[in-house]
Amino acid sequence: MSHEIDTRLAAQGISLPTPASPAANYVAFVIEGGLLTISGQLPMEGGAIAVKGRLGAGVALEDGQRAARLCAINILAQAQAALGDLGRIRRCVRLGGFVASTPDFTDQHKVINGASDLIAGILGDVGKHARAAVGVASLPLDAAVEVEALFAIG
């Protein structure tokens, strides 16, 4: 399994970044009772927010999808740091997707597909998850998208 995951990451040209560790009273992930809970991840790339602003106000759908994909890559990077081996993931249970949106932007589901496609593309069937996708007023550091995750682990 783990080898397959590495192969898919390589096929998509993805090398998982060193994940950000919050310098605060919260943490990037918690393992408890067979569940791995990962804090909301922003579209960080090379240490900076790669996609800023709101959908419907200057951020195009494709940019939003790229932001969601980056959030998902950061989720996998946190999972790798938490578990040592992504092959320990038994199932991606849920993604919570938040899209910074104007009131008239109503394609949040298409934006969050950028995260869903990445997770399922890398993890295969165990990557098929339940999710919520909603449009929010704004996000930390002016990020266009934030995605949190829950995994069942073996």
Add this chain to the structure above:
Amino acid sequence: MSHEIDTRLAAQGISLPTPASPAANYVAFVIEGGLLTISGQLPMEGGAIAVKGRLGAGVALEDGQRAARLCAINILAQAQAALGDLGRIRRCVRLGGFVASTPDFTDQHKVINGASDLIAGILGDVGKHARAAVGVASLPLDAAVEVEALFAIG
């Protein structure tokens, strides 16, 4: 138990619809570790969003409550598809309720009562759940309400 649930559904004139299956890399529900996680449901009725727009901008409180009730009916339809028998539900643990809102609309709790009342009305005491109710900028397909759910199952 299951018979009681059927009786309550009939008494409210509800026949559970065939639930929507996402044609994407996510799924409508995940069963894992004794928990049933259901993706955010929209107020679909007869294959279309029944209540569109925002609370505070043309959508009345009663319409919002009806939207939340429809989301809850779709949650039960997904649970029925997942479990075969709603009697397998041991507890509705949590509802996450998102209400498309203008900044000055502050009755999200009353809107989401439309979902809470339906779930507790049909499931009885096992339907009494924890929840969050918040006002968001906008929702997929211009839905007025989205509700996700977590159930403990036997």
Add this chain to the structure above:
Amino acid sequence: MSHEIDTRLAAQGISLPTPASPAANYVAFVIEGGLLTISGQLPMEGGAIAVKGRLGAGVALEDGQRAARLCAINILAQAQAALGDLGRIRRCVRLGGFVASTPDFTDQHKVINGASDLIAGILGDVGKHARAAVGVASLPLDAAVEVEALFAIG
């Protein structure tokens, strides 16, 4: 452990309030499968919302942080009512933080630190949690902040 928690509460001058019980078809908390899920708490103090309005429109960062801290105190009050003894908490798994925000307010993480700092300050290492922090259009009763929580219990 419990004695330590009491000492830390006293050191911060906090006496946990009698928590609000919703008069509705939902409940303030659910215990199921070793998990305690707590409904979204508002910044209630003395029976009223202490901090109203939106960040970016009249509510200063410090007021938002105070609101988040109050939400966290109410979370602990609910946990105390649920468990009898906060020493039964094995881990704070997740906080979900919602900040009523204008589109140009992007410091939701700093606001929710008010809740994270309180939980970790009182519970110690078991209080270090995963979290999501997002900016929403508006919240019930015009509250500036809402925070929900998930705990693993022993």
